[in-house]
Amino acid sequence: MSEQTNNTDQSFSFDELPDAPPKRKIKLSWPGKIGIAIVLFWSVIVVIGPTIAPYHEADILDEDLFIVPGSDEMYPDTEFQPPSKIVYLGSDYIGRDLLSRILYGARTTIGISVLATLLAYLIGVTAGIAASVGSRYLDMGLSRVNDALLSIPSIMFALVLIAALNSPGIFWLILITGFIYAASVFRIARSLGQEVMVSDFVEAAKVRGEGLWWIITREILPNIAMPLATDFGLRFVWVILFISSLSFLGLGVQPPMSDWGSMVKENLPGLVLGSYAPLMPAFAIASLTISVNMIVDDLSAATGGKLAKRMIS
Amino acid sequence: MSALLEVDNLQISARNDDDELTPIVKGVSFNVQPGEVVALIGESGSGKTTIALSSLGYTKPGLEFVGGEVRLHGEDVISMQNDRLRGLRGQRVAYLAQSAAATFNPALTIGEQVTESTVLHGLMSQEEANRRAEDLYRALELPDPDRLGKRYPHQVSGGQLQRLMAATALCGKPDLLVLDEPTTALDVTTQIEVLKSFKSVITQEGASAIYVTHDLSVVAQIADHIVVLYAGEIQEYGTADQVVTQPSHEYTRRLMYAVRPPPAAGQGEETSDEHQRKAPALEVKNLLAGYGRTQNGAPEITVLRDVNVAIERGHSVGVIGESGCGKSTLARVMAGLLPAAQGEVLLDGAALQPALQQRSRNELQKIQFVFQMADTALNPRQRIDKILGRPVEFYHGLKGEEKRRRVGELLQMVELPQEFAGRYPEELSGGQKQRINLARALAASPEVLLCDEVISALDSIVGANVIELLKRLRKQTGVSFVFISHDLSTVASFADQIVVLYAGRVVEQGPTNAVLSPPYHPYTRLLISSVPELRVGWLEETMETQEAQAGIDRVVTLTDKGCPFFDRCPRAVKGTCDEETPPVRKVTGSHSIECHLSEAEFAQ
Numbered sequence: 058m059s060e061q062t063n064n065t066d067q068s069f070s071f072d073e074l075p076d077a078p079p080k081r082k083i084k085l086s087w088p089g090k091i092g093i094a095i096v097l098f099w100s101v102i103v104v105i106g107p108t109i110a111p112y113h114e115a116d117i118l119d120e121d122l123f124i125v126p127g128s129d130e131m132y133p134d135t136e137f138q139p140p141s142k143i144v145y146l147g148s149d150y151i152g153r154d155l156l157s158r159i160l161y162g163a164r165t166t167i168g169i170s171v172l173a174t175l176l177a178y179l180i181g182v183t184a185g186i187a188a189s190v191g192s193r194y195l196d197m198g199l200s201r202v203n204d205a206l207l208s209i210p211s212i213m214f215a216l217v218l219i220a221a222l223n224s225p226g227i228f229w230l231i232l233i234t235g236f237i238y239a240a241s242v243f244r245i246a247r248s249l250g251q252e253v254m255v256s257d258f259v260e261a262a263k264v265r266g267e268g269l270w271w272i273i274t275r276e277i278l279p280n281i282a283m284p285l286a287t288d289f290g291l292r293f294v295w296v297i298l299f300i301s302s303l304s305f306l307g308l309g310v311q312p313p314m315s316d317w318g319s320m321v322k323e324n325l326p327g328l329v330l331g332s333y334a335p336l337m338p339a340f341a342i343a344s345l346t347i348s349v350n351m352i353v354d355d356l357s358a359a360t361g362g363k364l365a366k367r368m369i370s
Numbered sequence: 371m372s373a374l375l376e377v378d379n380l381q382i383s384a385r386n387d388d389d390e391l392t393p394i395v396k397g398v399s400f401n402v403q404p405g406e407v408v409a410l411i412g413e414s415g416s417g418k419t420t421i422a423l424s425s426l427g428y429t430k431p432g433l434e435f436v437g438g439e440v441r442l443h444g445e446d447v448i449s450m451q452n453d454r455l456r457g458l459r460g461q462r463v464a465y466l467a468q469s470a471a472a473t474f475n476p477a478l479t480i481g482e483q484v485t486e487s488t489v490l491h492g493l494m495s496q497e498e499a500n501r502r503a504e505d506l507y508r509a510l511e512l513p514d515p516d517r518l519g520k521r522y523p524h525q526v527s528g529g530q531l532q533r534l535m536a537a538t539a540l541c542g543k544p545d546l547l548v549l550d551e552p553t554t555a556l557d558v559t560t561q562i563e564v565l566k567s568f569k570s571v572i573t574q575e576g577a578s579a580i581y582v583t584h585d586l587s588v589v590a591q592i593a594d595h596i597v598v599l600y601a602g603e604i605q606e607y608g609t610a611d612q613v614v615t616q617p618s619h620e621y622t623r624r625l626m627y628a629v630r631p632p633p634a635a636g637q638g639e640e641t642s643d644e645h646q647r648k649a650p651a652l653e654v655k656n657l658l659a660g661y662g663r664t665q666n667g668a669p670e671i672t673v674l675r676d677v678n679v680a681i682e683r684g685h686s687v688g689v690i691g692e693s694g695c696g697k698s699t700l701a702r703v704m705a706g707l708l709p710a711a712q713g714e715v716l717l718d719g720a721a722l723q724p725a726l727q728q729r730s731r732n733e734l735q736k737i738q739f740v741f742q743m744a745d746t747a748l749n750p751r752q753r754i755d756k757i758l759g760r761p762v763e764f765y766h767g768l769k770g771e772e773k774r775r776r777v778g779e780l781l782q783m784v785e786l787p788q789e790f791a792g793r794y795p796e797e798l799s800g801g802q803k804q805r806i807n808l809a810r811a812l813a814a815s816p817e818v819l820l821c822d823e824v825i826s827a828l829d830s831i832v833g834a835n836v837i838e839l840l841k842r843l844r845k846q847t848g849v850s851f852v853f854i855s856h857d858l859s860t861v862a863s864f865a866d867q868i869v870v871l872y873a874g875r876v877v878e879q880g881p882t883n884a885v886l887s888p889p890y891h892p893y894t895r896l897l898i899s900s901v902p903e904l905r906v907g908w909l910e911e912t913m914e915t916q917e918a919q920a921g922i923d924r925v926v927t928l929t930d931k932g933c934p935f936f937d938r939c940p941r942a943v944k945g946t947c948d949e950e951t952p953p954v955r956k957v958t959g960s961h962s963i964e965c966h967l968s969e970a971e972f973a974q
Contacts (some may be wrong), residue, residue: 257747261810264705264726265761266734279751 085355092351099345103167106160111145114161115313118144118152137324137332149324149334158315159341165310166317167345169231170296176235177242177296178289184239185246186273189254200247206240212302219308230309234296245288249281283356290353294346301342317342372444373401374578375425375546379438382420382429382602394433395420395602400595402546402578409581409593409610411625413829414800417602422548422582424448426463427455442546460487464539468551470531474523480534481519488542499541506537509574510567528693529560533567540575547572547579553588557692557856558900565591565902566913584829586629587902590614591909598622611906628834629904649719650680651850652704652737652818657713659703664711673699674874677713681818681867686844686851688865688882690858690897696874697854698742701820704852705739717818735765738811742823744803748795754781754806755791761813780809783846784839801832805839812843818850825860837864858897862886867960870894873934880961891963892939933966941967 085093112118122143123133135152138144146155184203188196206214218233219225253259259276267276301318303309310316312323317338324334382395395417402408410418420433424440427447439446447458459465467473474483484506485499494502500519507515510533523531532552539547552568553561569592572579581593589596589610596613598606598621606619617623657677662670673696681687689697702708704715706726715722717736723729741747748757758777762768768776778788784805795803804824811819821840825833837860844851855861861868868885870878870893878891885894899912932948933939939947943966952964 257741257743258749260707261739261741261747264707264734264739265764265814266726266729266731267764275752276749280749 084358086351088351089355092348095344095348096352099163099167102160102163106163110154110157110160112154112157114153114158114315116153116157118148118154137327137330137334140333146337147333149320150327155320155334155337158320159317159338162315162317162320162338163341165227165314166297166300166342169227169234169300169310169316170293173231173234173238173300174289174293174296176231177238177292178285180235180239181242182246182285185243186250186277188243188247189250190269190273190277196247199243203240203243206237207244211237211299215299215303216306216308219303227310230300230303234299234303238292238296238299242288242292246281246285249284250277253277253280287353287356290349290356294349297342297346374404374406374443375402375580376441376444377401377421377424377438378441380421380424380440381435381437382417382424382433383436384433391434391436393436393602395424397438398597398599398602398604399438400597400604400607402580404545404578405576406594407572407579407581407592408595408597409583409589410597410599411583411586411589412599413584413831415601416599418582418584418599419550421599422550422580423465425546425548425580426459426465428459457491460544461491461493461542462544463546463548464542464544465548466535466539466550466552468554470535471523471528473535474531476523478522479519480521480523480526483523484519484534484538484541487538491542493542502541503537506540506571507534509571510534510537511563511570512537527560529556529564532556532560532564536568536571540571540577543575545578547577548582549579550582551584552581554583554585558858558902559692559896561588562900562902562909562912565909568592569909585902586614586625586830587904587908590904590906591902598625614904614906624831626904628830649716651683651718652852653680653716653719654678654700654704654710655714655716657700657703657710657715659699659708659710659713661708667712669711672711672874674703674710677871677874677876679869679876679879681850681852683817683850684844684848685867686853686865687867687869688861689852689854689869689871690856690861691871692856694873695871697856697871698822699874700871701739701822701852701854704818705737705820706734707739731765735814736817738814738816738819740808740811740819740821740824743827744795744800744807745827747807748803748810750795752794753791754793754795754798757795757806758791758809758813761810765814776813780813783812783843784809799832801828801836804828804832804836808836808839808843812847812849816849818852820852820854822854823856824853826855826857833860840864858901870897875934876964877935878961878963880957880959884958884961889957889963891965892941892967893935896938933964941971 107114118135120132120135123135123138124130125133135148136150138148138152140147144154144156146159149155149158184199188199214237215233219230222229254277259272262272262276300309301316301321304316304318305322307319307322310319312319320338321335321342324332324338327334377398377400380395380398381393383391383393385391398417398421400408410422412418420429423429424435425442425447427440427450429435435448438448440448442458442462447455450458474480481500481503484503485494485496488494488499488502489496493499503519504515507518512518512530512533518526523534526534535552536547536549549568553564556564565588571577572592581589583589593610596606596608596610597604598613598619600621605621606613606617608618613622614626617626655678657674658668658672659674660669660672664670677700679687679689679700689700691697699708703710703724706715706722706724706729709724715724717733722733726734755774755777758780759773762773762776762780766776774791777791781788781790786802786805786809790798790802790806795806798806804827808824824840825836828836840851840853841864843849851865853861853865862882866882868879868882869876870885870891872893878885878894886898890898902908932950933942933952936942936947942948946966950966952966954962954964955968956962
């Protein structure tokens with residue numbers, strides 16, 4: 058084996074032409090960079106929000122605070138006050154500081170959504186991979202159960218479950234949301250897994266005699282991680298909206314805890330009075346979800362846009 | 371006479387992510403005269419398709435015209451506006467893509483698709499277009515021209531679809547045809563039929579054409595002028611006869627070198643018997659295999675029937691046949707990927723479990739499978755050192771420094787630099803990936819290597835290099851090879867035993883020299899005569915022969931009784947060949963032919 062290059066190549070000066078494309082790098086567009094900045098901003102708020110908040114989320118502000126010096130009005134309105142030096146974003150329908158509630162609410166809303174999405178992924182990916190590598194019958198069973206779950210409108214499903222458990226608290230809220238969203242994660246994980254499962258390199262691993270665990274962890278997962286990560290972003294957005302909707306309907310996070318969705322709901326009457334109160338939390342939801350979407354767009358472009366098709370489910 | 375198409379100092383560049391331009395086509399000039407076929411020939415990456423597409427005023431996304439002109443009837447198409455280009459494309463210049471199967475819409479009838487663009491451009495009414503299409507079906511010698519238009523794409527064969535593409539392109543009487551590798555994906559027997567009808571229809575219609583291919587022997591049959599390209603530059607430009615008989619440029623000579631001589635006796639490598647032992651390394655006996663659910667020992671679709679093949683230690687066995695004949699299935703049965711319904715697979719004389727899940731790691735290690743497409747057979751998320759290191763660790767338990775050294779050795783064996791260990795598969799070229807694919811199989815130190823069409827997807831020069839490598843590896847390692855290919859010349863130059871498969875049956879097998887010299891099975895004879903030879907005029911001569919007229923371009927059909935080759939065989943005997951299973955005739959030694967004809971009749 059010492060004679061290394063005795064090939065015909067020597068007699069000719071023509072090299073084999075490379076056909077490998079340059080490695081695709083993730084290039085961030087301007088919207089993507091802005092998206093990352095906003096998501097980072099909210100992540101920081103999740104950590105330090107309660108410490109920098111001027112008031113506690115449940116504090117109903119004292120009337121004294123709103124007394125304008127020199128005025129003779131002893132009992133000023135505290136509800137739906139416009140932004141001022143006392144309440145930077147105004148006050149809500151019972152006179153709590155909106156800014157503080159948004160800062161506290163970031164932790165609740167984002168925390169619950171992240172945990173619920175992670176749970177959905179844990180269930181969905183595990184079942185999806187099991188269905189794609191398992192026997193025909195396992196796949197059939199899991200898929201039909203999944204179809205049944207998908208056929209129930211998710212909001213209705215959640216309402217029924219929560220009502221049945223009699224508004225059971227945040228732990229159950231996360232559990233129910235994660236379970237409901239696992240159904241759509243399952244579909245994506247299964248189709249991605251099936252695609253990789255029939256590829257030649259998985260077949261090569263099988264011919265080599267590799268076990269199922271190796272095939273799943275070394276051959277399949279690395280090849281579906283990127284599309285799943287992209288999907289995670291979108292799914293996270295939907296979960297935020299879902300939790301917010303539940304809160305809006307009064308079945309999500311319960312008062313006096315603040316949550317962006319319920320804040321929109323409770324302050325809705327303020328719209329008639331010309332208050333910004335319902336718009337502020339709505340703007341927070343929009344900024345976060347749109348930012349995540351802008352990041353996902355860039356990721357999706359880097360993976361060749363193939364994902365867009367699968368996302369429609 | 372002024373040229374129909376003038377390509378004048380054409381320059382095309384690719385723009386990458388960082389907005390830098392890389393030249394792809396570097397100042398290419400040539401002309402196409404009316405009624406003339408010009409071939410663009412070169413490896414992948416040489417820019418041949420890019421140049422051909424420029425005659426439609428089109429570049430692939432990411433590429434742009436940098437300089438030069440492409441003039442059709444004296445008018446520059448590169449600077450044309452979009453609405454004028456629309457009139458040009460499909461009307462004055464028509465493009466035939468490589469894969470007909472991917473081009474036709476399975477939901478529409480053939481007639482609708484053949485006439486669509488002509489009617490769309492307002493060149494003819496639907497009735498006129500339909501009549502024109504029927505004339506073309508006749509000119510292209512397609513079966514049942516009156517009713518062909520009403521059928522759907524899946525109801526005709528691959529070779530017929532390829533010819534229907536030509537009908538689509540010719541329907542609007544274009545001035546120029548652009549044919550992009552139209553026969554590359556076809557079997558030899560189908561290829562000559564398609565080539566023949568292309569040639570006759572081009573002569574009849576007086577059309578001009580640009581023919582893009584990497585196969586010099588195909589070009590010799592059809593082109594008037596040849597343009598040899600390498601890395602976006604013209605290496606040689608001349609008449610077909612001149613380029614083929616007196617190549618002046620070194621690169622052309624190298625292309626010629628990569629074209630293997632037509633299969634004949636005496637090419638096969640004689641393997642020494644130093645590795646010989648009593649039992650064959652691998653043997654299949656009375657094999658019956660297929661797909662679908664198995665009932666009473668018979669699968670729903672039987673692909674292989676009564677197959678008996680023995681691979682001696684250190685020898686290489688070539689398995690040859692047209693697509694659909696069961697070559698790959700045979701390899702999959704041997705590897706255990708597809709359990710056989712009946713019969714057995716023996717390794718070193720001991721029967722193996724049919725399914726690979728039940729085989730021991732030791733048995734798996736001895737039989738290694740090399741997949742056809744290196745692109746898909748290597749995990750894109752694993753680095754080369756991991757891809758090669760895994761079988762080393764898995765079968766031989768080597769770790770750390772020892773494993774790294776072994777990976778280095780393997781890279782050396784397949785003639786790749788050591789730095790490649792740190793690369794990902796997508797950073798390698800097609801030929802390099804195929805070498806890694808081979809190295810992975812060698813990493814197991816196997817006794818039998820199953821190579822499934824390992825060079826079919828490669829360019830001729832790259833493929834020739836891989837064959838050289840395989841020959842050397844065989845000498846070095848004493849591994850037995852099962853070499854599956856549809857290309858008889860490749861098999862003839864590599865294998866010392868040949869198995870000819872037809873419709874799942876072994877019709878002939880024996881030492882290469884015996885199989886490639888008379889007596890032949892009629893099918894072997896057809897295969898041998900269908901391999902294009904590198905000389906002008908070969909196509910016409912071949913089409914005159916009896917075999918060619920009887921047997922080309924028919925679909926391989928599996929039959930339950932009789933000889934499956936019956937309907938294509940020029941010497942078939944009705945009442946015998948279609949009714950009775952042909953006997954296996956021992957000719958000499960290990961050479962056997964499965965045919966009703968007696969030895970005396972073969973000799974005729």
